[in-house]
Amino acid sequence: MNSGRWKKILDRMLRVRVFGAFTGLILIMLIFTILSDKFFTWDNFISIFTTSSELGIIAIGTCFLMIAGEFDLSVGSVFAVAPMLGALIANTGVPMAIAFITSMVAAGLIGLLNGIIVTEAKIPSFIATLGSMMFFRGVLLAVSGGFPIDYFGEETGFLNALGGKIFFGMRASGIWFVLATIIFSIILNQTRYGNHVFAVGGNAGTAKAVGINVKRVKIINFIIAAVLAGLAGFTMFGRFHSIDPTAGQLLELEAIASSVIGGALLTGGYGSIAGAFIGAFLIGVLRSGLILVGAPAYWYQAFIGVILVISVIFNTKIRKAVAG
Amino acid sequence: MIVNNPEKIKLIKDNLVYMEDIVVKFGKVVALNGVNFRVGKNEVVGLLGDNGAGKSTLIKSLNGYHRISAGNIYFDGKHADFTSPKDARDAGIETAYQDLALVNLMSISRNFFLGRELQRNFLFMKLLDMRRMDEIAARSLKEVGLRNIRAMHETVNFLSGGERQAIAIGRANFFGAKLLILDEPTAALSVTETEWVLRLVKEAKESGLAVILISHNAYEVFGVADRFVVLQHGENYADIKKEETNPEELIEVIAGRIKK
Ligand SMILES: Nc1ncnc2c1ncn2[C@@H]1O[C@H](COP(=O)(O)OP(=O)(O)OP(=O)(O)O)[C@@H](O)[C@H]1O
Numbered sequence: 001m002n003s004g005r006w007k008k009i010l011d012r013m014l015r016v017r018v019f020g021a022f023t024g025l026i027l028i029m030l031i032f033t034i035l036s037d038k039f040f041t042w043d044n045f046i047s048i049f050t051t052s053s054e055l056g057i058i059a060i061g062t063c064f065l066m067i068a069g070e071f072d073l074s075v076g077s078v079f080a081v082a083p084m085l086g087a088l089i090a091n092t093g094v095p096m097a098i099a100f101i102t103s104m105v106a107a108g109l110i111g112l113l114n115g116i117i118v119t120e121a122k123i124p125s126f127i128a129t130l131g132s133m134m135f136f137r138g139v140l141l142a143v144s145g146g147f148p149i150d151y152f153g154e155e156t157g158f159l160n161a162l163g164g165k166i167f168f169g170m171r172a173s174g175i176w177f178v179l180a181t182i183i184f185s186i187i188l189n190q191t192r193y194g195n196h197v198f199a200v201g202g203n204a205g206t207a208k209a210v211g212i213n214v215k216r217v218k219i220i221n222f223i224i225a226a227v228l229a230g231l232a233g234f235t236m237f238g239r240f241h242s243i244d245p246t247a248g249q250l251l252e253l254e255a256i257a258s259s260v261i262g263g264a265l266l267t268g269g270y271g272s273i274a275g276a277f278i279g280a281f282l283i284g285v286l287r288s289g290l291i292l293v294g295a296p297a298y299w300y301q302a303f304i305g306v307i308l309v310i311s312v313i314f315n316t317k318i319r320k321a322v323a324g
Numbered sequence: 325m326i327v328n329n330p331e332k333i334k335l336i337k338d339n340l341v342y343m344e345d346i347v348v349k350f351g352k353v354v355a356l357n358g359v360n361f362r363v364g365k366n367e368v369v370g371l372l373g374d375n376g377a378g379k380s381t382l383i384k385s386l387n388g389y390h391r392i393s394a395g396n397i398y399f400d401g402k403h404a405d406f407t408s409p410k411d412a413r414d415a416g417i418e419t420a421y422q423d424l425a426l427v428n429l430m431s432i433s434r435n436f437f438l439g440r441e442l443q444r445n446f447l448f449m450k451l452l453d454m455r456r457m458d459e460i461a462a463r464s465l466k467e468v469g470l471r472n473i474r475a476m477h478e479t480v481n482f483l484s485g486g487e488r489q490a491i492a493i494g495r496a497n498f499f500g501a502k503l504l505i506l507d508e509p510t511a512a513l514s515v516t517e518t519e520w521v522l523r524l525v526k527e528a529k530e531s532g533l534a535v536i537l538i539s540h541n542a543y544e545v546f547g548v549a550d551r552f553v554v555l556q557h558g559e560n561y562a563d564i565k566k567e568e569t570n571p572e573e574l575i576e577v578i579a580g581r582i583k584k
């Protein structure tokens with residue numbers, strides 16, 4: 001084989017947008033497999049996948065919004081607001097399905113509010129959603145008095161469908177995670193709307209100049225990010241049938257980290273949903289692997305920090321090579 | 325908008341673009357202060373003027389990018405109420421912007437079709453028809469002379485300045501535009517690429533389009549334009565037919581040393 005052919009193969013691999021994240025994931029899994037014989041087992045895979053799913057569903061929405069050039073720091077709060085609202089409504093005797101839909105609409109309205117503040121008042125989304133993150137967390141704590149809210153009803157079927165055990169020890173949240181990944185990958189890469197999302201994040205002025213409604217795209221993406229955060233919160237609610245007002249804290253940052261590990265550009269216009277999927281899974285692997293090798297829990301965040309920076313360095317090099 | 329002055333009706337009908345008393349303000353800055361501008365059918369107009377004269381603002385108010393504060397715009401015989409660049413594109417105005425031409429991180433074909441993507445039916449969904457878009461973009465770019473044509477999935481980041489202009493011009497050809505607007509297309513080009521783009525302007529005219537060509541280089545525009553409109557400080561300064569002037573004089577006019 002000549003070197004030209006190898007170059008071609010390498011070029012082709014680098015073009016797969018999740019190449020960096022995927023390589024990193026394999027490497028880290030390899031290390032943990034060597035360090036602990038309990039790591040590479042079905043049970044452990046399932047448990048990693050379950051915890052990754054809740055983060056991952058959020059990360060997909062966050063990534064989708066980041067590609068359009070905006071941030072949402074309030075997703076961690078929405079993660080708790082939606083199920084808490086659902087629990088409060090369902091505890092009055094309303095069917096869980098209706099409580100769920102109402103909560104999703106509420107989450108969507110929070111996204112709409114974020115989107116309108118950012119596009120109409122022209123405030124950087126980082127600041128606007130920092131505000132709504134603090135506001136809604138405050139409301140949660142005030143309403144609940146700081147205590148968890150339990151669901152008292154009998155109706156567990158619906159909650160199980162969201163976050164309960166299904167087969168082989170898998171939880172339903174894993175299905176939602178995979179489904180959301182597939183759906184949003186298709187929307188992003190294969191539809192006109194996805195094309196506009198890339199354009200809006202890549203260069204909002206150009207997008208406007210070819211006739212794309214930039215504000216509309218951004219607002220819709222804010223709504224998607226919030227609804228997915230609410231859905232993720234509900235899958236956790238489905239697991240515990242109880243919701244803590246502090247649930248979801250720091251998830252917004254882990255979601256951004258997942259997206260960035262997966263190759264998304266902080267400035268918008270570049271990234272992939274499959275990348276965010278791998279990023280979230282990688283964070284789950286790290287959490288589980290560190291526990292299994294006996295590292296104190298505190299090390300978890302430190303490691304994510306290191307992985308984040310390393311992955312950005314590599315992703316940047318790869319992007320420069322294939323996209324300029 | 326009811327126009328009952330017969331002379332004016334004739335002007336609107338005879339020209340492709342007819343703009344009168346255009347005022348555009350950015351906050352307190354008055355970028356255009358009562359500008360009149362017209363482009364004949366199949367005419368190439370060189371739009372000239374110093375930095376900040378209002379050239380880009382004028383074409384951006386024609387194509388719906390900026391809202392005008394006062395004045396009237398007629399395009400193709402009709403009052404043009406473009407509320408967004410989309411309306412203007414649908415009416416047949418294709419623009420290669422000075423500053424907003426392409427999305428760098430997107431592929432050649434995605435840029436070519438941005439805002440007008442081709443779709444295909446798949447099950448119950450409408451998906452992008454990437455194969456057809458790649459094919460058409462490749463063919464159109466070949467037609468405008470894009471040499472050593474690259475894979476259509478490459479990002480436009482790797483393209484030269486001339487190749488970027490070629491995308492806009494190829495786009496105008498393919499979508500059957502009536503008016504092509506080029507805002508300083510040769511500003512960052514090499515000599516050969518400049519010649520290439522200017523040749524494309526001539527070809528566009530031959531194929532029936534009208535062109536607005538913005539430039540700072542009087543010699544360049546002189547070769548291709550039929551008429552020259554010079555702006556100064558957001559106002560009309562000169563309007564000269566090619567037969568009535570020469571490049572040297574044109575430079576003096578742009579600099580504001582001669583008034584014609
Ligand atoms: N978006 C904007 N906001 C505020 N002021 C603007 C904006 N766009 C243009 N201007 C101002 O309007 C005036 C005309 O600008 P314009 O870009 O139309 O000039 P130009 O003739 O195209 O110049 P150049 O040759 O440098 O491209 C300038 O004073 C400029 O600062």
Ligand SMILES: [Mg+2]
Nearest residue numbers: 379380381422
């Ligand atoms: Mg300009």
